[in-house]
Amino acid sequence: MSAEIGSTTAAATTPRGYGPMRRKEDARFLRGKGRYLDDIRLPGMLHAAILRSPYAHARIVSIDTTAAEAHPKVRAVITGETLAGLGLAWMPTLSHDVQAVLATDKVRFQGQEVAFVVAEDRYAARDALALIDVEYEPLTPVVDARRALDPDAPVIRDDLTGRTDNHIFDWEAGDAAATDEVFARADVVSSCDMVYPRTHPAPMETCGSIASMDPVTGKLTVYTTTQAPHAHRTVYALVAGLPEHKIQIISPDIGGGFGNKVGIYPGYVCAVVGSIITGAPVKWVEDRSENLMSTSFARDYHMHGEIAATKDGRILGVRVTVLADHGAFNGTAQPSKLPAGLFHVFTGSYDLQAAHCTVTGVYTNKAPGGVAYACSFRITEAVYLIERLVTVLATDQGWDPAELRMNNLIRAEQFPYTTPTGWEYDSGDYPKTLGLALQLADYAQLRREQAARRAAYERGEADELMGIGLSFFTEAVGAGPRKHMDILGLGMADGAELRVHPTGKAVLRLSCKSQGQGHETTFAQIVAEELGISPDDIEVVQGDTDQTPFGLGTYGSRSTPVSGAAAAVVARKVRERARIVAATMLEVSPADLEWSKGRFHVTGDPSASTSMTEIAMAAHSDLELPEGVEGHLDATCVYNPPNLTYPCGAYVCVVDVDPGTGQVKVRRFVAVDDCGVRINPMVVQGQVHGGLADGIGMALMEVMAFDTDGNHLGASFMDYLLPTAVECPSWELGETVTPSPHHPIGAKGVGESATVGSPPAVVNAVLDAIGVRHADMPLTPAQVWRAMQGRSLRTDLAIG
Template sequence: MTTVEQPPIGFGRMHRKEDARFVRGRGTYVDDVNLPGMLHGAVLRSPFAHARIVSIDTAAAQAHPRVKAVITGQTLDGLKLAWMPTLSQDTQAVLATDKVRFQGQEVAFVVAEDRYAARDALELIDVEYEPLPAVVDARRALDPGAPVIRDDKDGQTDNHIFDWGAGDEAATDAVFASAEVVVAQDVLYPRVHPAPLETCGAVADFDAVTGKLTMWCNTQAPHAHRTVYALVAGLPEHKIRVISPDVGGGFGNKVPIYPGYVCAVVGSIVTGKPVKWMEDRSENLMSTGFARDFHMRGEVAATRDGKIRALRVKVIADHGAFNGTAQPTKFPAGFFHVFTGSYDMEAAHCAVTGVYTNKAPGGVAYACSFRITEAAYLVERMVDVLAYELEMDPAELRMKNLLRPEQFPYPSPTGWEYDSGDYPRALQLALDMAGYAELRAEQAARPPGGPLMGIGISFFTEAVGAGPRKHMDILGLGMADGAELRVHPTGKAVLRISVQSQGQGHETTYAQIVAEELGIPPDDVEVVHGDTDQTPFGLGTYGSRSTPVSGAATAVVARKVRERARQVASAMLEVDPGDLEWEKGRWYVRGDQSQGRTIQEIALASHSSLELPEGVEGHLDATTVYNPPNLTFPFGAYVCVVDVDPGTGQVKVRRFVAVDDCGVRINPMIVEGQVHGGLADGIGMALMELIAFDEDGNCLGASFMDYLLPTAMECPSWELGETVTPSPHHPIGAKGVGESATVGSPAAVVNAVLDALKPYGVRHADMPLTPAHVWRAIQGRPIRTDLAIT
């Protein structure tokens, strides 16, 4: 049995508070919410990827004895609810009115007495479609004559969404013109899906008497959802309450607002009853927010001895039928321009073009900080391509080009300022843990024709913690977060935060932050989240915002309370506040530690008849809104070892060493759990996960029979290491880690497989590296994976 040292106060290993209910099956998810008189909704979805709607006949469905309402786009159009804003300031049809633009798009919504009747009634709706040509390849979508998907938008005559770039193009071109070595490679990061434990769903309850809407929704951003519902439905924002209970996994999938949520609200308004809508698994995989789907061409300019001088990238980003990306307004391509990664170079430039296709809306921040996963994958593939060209060891090449500690804070060529890091130390630790020299010796000793062995390395830098709000907003809402802390007379505390946990352990780690700052045991701190009526405004949890932003807000508000406690303690001890010094849990008189008061004693006195100095209020409570001065930049070095069967293409991950630096660690056990999950995620994306489409736009990954997820069988025993370089601007020096492993691991796995295939002259192959794809690469017939057609 593993024992866990329980810290009496503050940071360190301790069991998660949340687990007591989860391991007993006592969690509360949206599908667990059942209200008196509740009705059930179901969505009719289009079988076509692109088709004009000729007519919709709902008479038979409305005549069903258990059906209470049938809602169509025409119904919503009369209520001015047919279209809603997306988080990227595009528009999206709630229910299609003119035509459908991807397979699985919402066409009608049935409200019935139970889930089964609602689903049965869908079969009674008769929709006449006029099929149209579909385009699912983002490159072909830009061709002249390609079918125009968003012809609903005034002036839209093609499928182009935006052009965006970063860096100095002229300076980059000049470096390339004088480079000794230039390598180029086309790289695809295919479309993948977050596939959360609980699918998306909502329970809407509109009270016609009070005019209040209460919404239970498994969203990652309750306050942002409330604001958008107010904008869409025209309800006063203070009359909308969004409750996000135990989310059941988010990974970015539960950031957007989906039409089913809006339909549940309309259904409740129309029927006067609560309405629950829950997707099934196929609906979730087919129609909710996807991620990745980037066609990238990378070029590296270098010297012959391996010094990287410049990086140039062109990207076509597939955003699906509606631009539903949840990322800051000023960055339509997300933070992709952190694509220079962890390397020192003279210049860099990227150009990104966003494109509409006949696919479900894409671009969610799936376990990555707004497209950094794609950027990290690209640069790490390009470094290995350069190593292949120069016949240089990939570890040596990376060590030669990594940023050095004395270069921080480091201004990147594309405008970011990295906060802190010791990159060479992290890489060396990973190599030492893996026994890199011995692995290379084992690889060299393998006889030709036998099982193949590959060693893959990746080094990544993430940019997390969006704001600052002067640079970053979504729908005009600045990306800052609030925190409220109150210490009761008995010394117990309640912290209210605006971010929403989906498994990150907020109820534990935030209590530990308060404990560290005030000296209150973590078990005496209750953390409240997921209810807009009970928490301060904030933009939610995604892009590893929790610890960098809301964790900082927690530390700041606790320090405000601590300072207020100083004023009360000064009255209790009859000394000037400046004569008091703090030690964890108490204020004492300088020079006489026996004269002091604990935070619990001070809390009780703050509510008593104690006479306080003029201008000093009683009670120990405070609020704050934290606007981060900069992002934080966690990083890591990963080493993956694989064995490949050349006869079948089967890949087995033998070992995986992960060294992460996320600054100060609040609870190392939770950090390790986050890393474990991200590493498994990376193996899945590298080796098996793919949402594919045929030429007609039919989704070929709409079940777990087709969309494969990693299990314990595919994952090795992870070997974790750490370095700690605190963020200089974060109140506790933390950087965030929730997405790091997902950012760094796919490149390590792919680099390992391609390292194994080096004897066959294979320089690159696109993910996922399934046995069939690996076997074809060995045969000299690599295929692209953006389409399932071979």
């Protein structure tokens, strides 16, 4: 539930005619009629399982598959040696690294793929794994990014020519000299070391693939849980050497992705090889432990930040050093030219004079990845860094954190605003957004309540401490334009195709792929707004490379900023074609027609008009159109965004903390988001609700932990905890609306905003409650209790 409050514009709920609409796709989902990967059964289909390494770092001495191959139901056992003979032992990652499909020389993380079994059923495939005898020579693992840089640290990627250390890259942004000068003349400087721990997207549905090679036509059909079907098709063509037009990728309904399903995993490639070898379709679906242990993680940043200010609270600059743990293979899903992703926005939403950041990436003996998990390529880490630094500065100087933020936010008249790292924020009214959040939360009253409760606690009349945490964030979403952003050389532009049939019904084909965001509804509403036909009469086709135009898929909150823009542009192309048809029907010049939703009418004579349905029929009839004008109502476009879009938000979190146990309860959460024009407020609310819950999970319970031997300690939901409705309050939502000036409909995107802004708000609230300057996430009861050791908030409280 959410409180619908805080609209700051008269038409904020339904701008441009958009408005609440129940999701079209929910009818099948709520009835259990969705079609997920594991629902698909192909004739003669075989099943596969993967043998994974129990070691984080070990040399492979030998692999004996004899017993497994003798199993009566086993059809094939594939090893790295098998793949090497086919030229498929290694595959490219999304960061231009290479990753072993199946380990050959050694294993580099616990859970790495060693062998692939294809059998008549999934149980036989799993049973056969135990029959494979692998002899390992254990090696010393490196699970600490700081240890990875030691000169005597074991070299993880010794497969790479000339590799003598675990260093991957160095990256910097901003002006080091200007930043040093700002810090030299600052009155006050605060610093903080913090870790954004490794977390996992943990989608409801795990990853899987069904590969079917037709030996007659040579066509490969792959059903797979991917957020980027067209990118997968291109990579399969590059890896397997198959003609791209002979590859069809079908991504059916997906039970959540969150970045986890962007890249290609070894199981996908092995399923293809298995189908080629056996001549039958091969299905591989991982279990939950495999998903948590071996698929793409997120975060894992060690950050040192410094913030400089004047004595009256004017923030001058930020200086940051980051150590990024990329696991055993550099498979981060982010633009090729940006090895540290969009960490450029570490300057946040503040008007700074200078900033500088350096990021060093390293290999460790952990699963590879670094996905765009519910954030646009490292923005979550960047926002967490700056919002913690601002709060630490306020704490050190005794300033109110809300007032400090308000006095340093970028002002509305400064947009478009170029940050010290060179990124151009498109629009916003940050003070209004923060002001609304403070108003809805009644911030002044909260501080009075906190003071009263603290006094009661010190008198022994209360058992809990109350904390108030704030965050303000700017997101950078809609990955593009392609001249700046690509993955494996594929530019981040999206295609759209729209066809209006003679009866006025329409089909929109898009290159993006939904994992639950409501694309079938939202994009139908965009076309409906542009053409004036009902969203119910518009079918949205996605997730099939044979049926949709090329594009880079859905991640980084690029659905509406990029594909949504493509949908609007292609609909306007169709509308202009309809104008010519209507002019012929009404026997006037196209320039003499005016458009009102769903109809063209003659200027000055609204009675002389024709509807889009009538135009569609006429466009397919024997109507004599002007010379050179084709009939029918269809169009295509490729949308290459001129810039990212920059949604923002202000969050206020209120927590209660039991000092005796360290237990944290999130009592209230006020979230004000500005995502530009809102197409469907109901979908926006759902996205924000999910992101806020996600943020609570990361702040209070989620962490991918490893012991010193590299053993993964979070391979089940008994150990890797996720938030439930019990841990979440009743969200209080508000909105401001500043349209993006360069987006065709002014939309900015919102899918990942709440996940970006909520973790620092929760952490700031907990630390505000317990009076501790800093403690790293996740703030579990044990972590909170440890943070409070040695601090006495009342004289009779002793925590040892």
